[in-house]
Amino acid sequence: MPFSKIIRASALAASLFGVLAADAAPLRPNWSIDPAKTNIGFSIDAVGWPRTVGKFGQFDGKLAVDLDHPAKSQIKFRVQANSVNAGSDGLNEFVRSTALLNADQFPTIDFVSTSVEKTSDRSVRVVGDLTLLGVTRPLTVDVDINKKSDGARARLGFTVNTKIDRLDYGMTSGYPIISRDVFLTISTEALEQ
Amino acid sequence: MKPAEDGRRWSPATIALHWLSALTIISLLALGLIMTHAITDTAQRFDLYQVHKSLGFVALFLLACRVAARMISRTPTAFSVIAWERRAATAMHGALYLFTFVATISGWVTASATIIPVPIQFFRLFTIPNIVASNPALEKQASLVHTVATWSIIVLVAVHVLAALKHHLVDRDDTLRRMIPDGSLAR
Numbered sequence: 001m002p003f004s005k006i007i008r009a010s011a012l013a014a015s016l017f018g019v020l021a022a023d024a025a026p027l028r029p030n031w032s033i034d035p036a037k038t039n040i041g042f043s044i045d046a047v048g049w050p051r052t053v054g055k056f057g058q059f060d061g062k063l064a065v066d067l068d069h070p071a072k073s074q075i076k077f078r079v080q081a082n083s084v085n086a087g088s089d090g091l092n093e094f095v096r097s098t099a100l101l102n103a104d105q106f107p108t109i110d111f112v113s114t115s116v117e118k119t120s121d122r123s124v125r126v127v128g129d130l131t132l133l134g135v136t137r138p139l140t141v142d143v144d145i146n147k148k149s150d151g152a153r154a155r156l157g158f159t160v161n162t163k164i165d166r167l168d169y170g171m172t173s174g175y176p177i178i179s180r181d182v183f184l185t186i187s188t189e190a191l192e193q
Numbered sequence: 194m195k196p197a198e199d200g201r202r203w204s205p206a207t208i209a210l211h212w213l214s215a216l217t218i219i220s221l222l223a224l225g226l227i228m229t230h231a232i233t234d235t236a237q238r239f240d241l242y243q244v245h246k247s248l249g250f251v252a253l254f255l256l257a258c259r260v261a262a263r264m265i266s267r268t269p270t271a272f273s274v275i276a277w278e279r280r281a282a283t284a285m286h287g288a289l290y291l292f293t294f295v296a297t298i299s300g301w302v303t304a305s306a307t308i309i310p311v312p313i314q315f316f317r318l319f320t321i322p323n324i325v326a327s328n329p330a331l332e333k334q335a336s337l338v339h340t341v342a343t344w345s346i347i348v349l350v351a352v353h354v355l356a357a358l359k360h361h362l363v364d365r366d367d368t369l370r371r372m373i374p375d376g377s378l379a380r
Contacts, residue, residue, distance in 0.1 A: 052235040087236025090243055099310045174309040
């Protein structure tokens with residue numbers, strides 16, 4: 001067999017293997033998060049206090065989006081707990097402390113999708129696992145999708161509004177003065193690779 | 194004869210401690226009212242609470258110094274010849290010391306007993322230990338005592354200032370002047 005044929009055959013085998021492997025592999029990201037257009041915010045109430053609003057500055061997201069078959073899409077999101085910003089150094093230090101995020105021991109907050117279901121032309125329901133303080137619990141979120149284009153590349157805007165019960169993750173400090181419900185507002189834009 | 198020893202003037206240490214305490218207590222009262230009633234941003238309010246706690250320990254330290262200074266230095270003779278005024282002045286000073294003590298200790302108990310475990314950090318330099326364990330019922334009681342003591346101090350300070358002004362402007366005696374550093378005495 002000529003050398004060029006061997007190369008071509010190898011390439012075909014590799015691409016076939018790639019397709020098969022894609023089915024088995026958990027994630028093959030084809031969209032990347034645009035950090036400049038991503039906001040991971042939270043808010044929480046406490047008795048006698050104004051609503052506390054904050055956000056996380058460091059995160060990483062991997063998206064495998066299949067627009068034709070949304071169920072095949074996968075999402076992985078990782079947030080650095082230390083990057084929390086609640087408005088002042090003193091309050092940030094408290095939120096990062098063992099009382100709440102315990103960021104030294106649990107440096108990341110992770111979400112990994114387990115299934116994606118199309119609910120309308122502009123929304124999907126994502127079921128996944130959220131790991132916070134080392135505790136993994138299922139979380140279902142409704143995601144609004146906004147297809148855009150900046151001319152050269154396709155963009156997908158995602159918006160999520162949900163809430164979690166922090167007690168489920170063992171974050172019991174300050175309860176019931178500090179509410180158990182933590183509201184999450186996540187908006188992000190992904191660029192096609 | 195040194196001014197402090199002439200029996201008419203407070204000692205320099207007492208004068209310095211008086212004005213430092215006045216500044217600290219008025220700052221504490223203002224901060225307390227502002228942080229609980231005027232600030233609508235959590236982070237700002239959180240930061241002001243930490244400053245308020247730190248200043249509370251400054252007030253407690255100054256109070257201990259003042260009591261010590263009162264014990265080791267002579268109290269100048271009162272100007273008033275009216276017995277009830279002399280008694281009222283003594284009672285006023287005692288009440289100010291007492292309520293400052295109650296307000297600072299009840300604040301410390303409140304900050305310690307709360308179930309929100311924010312450590313008491315003295316101006317973010319070092320941590321001051323909690324005086325009691327977390328206890329919501331105790332926090333409520335201590336907070337009430339703190340509020341009552343605080344409003345009592347506000348009333349007492351107002352009366353104290355008005356009395357000093359009355360001595361200065363109406364009686365025209367040296368009651369106020371002798372608490373001013375290097376203030377010349379009229380008689």
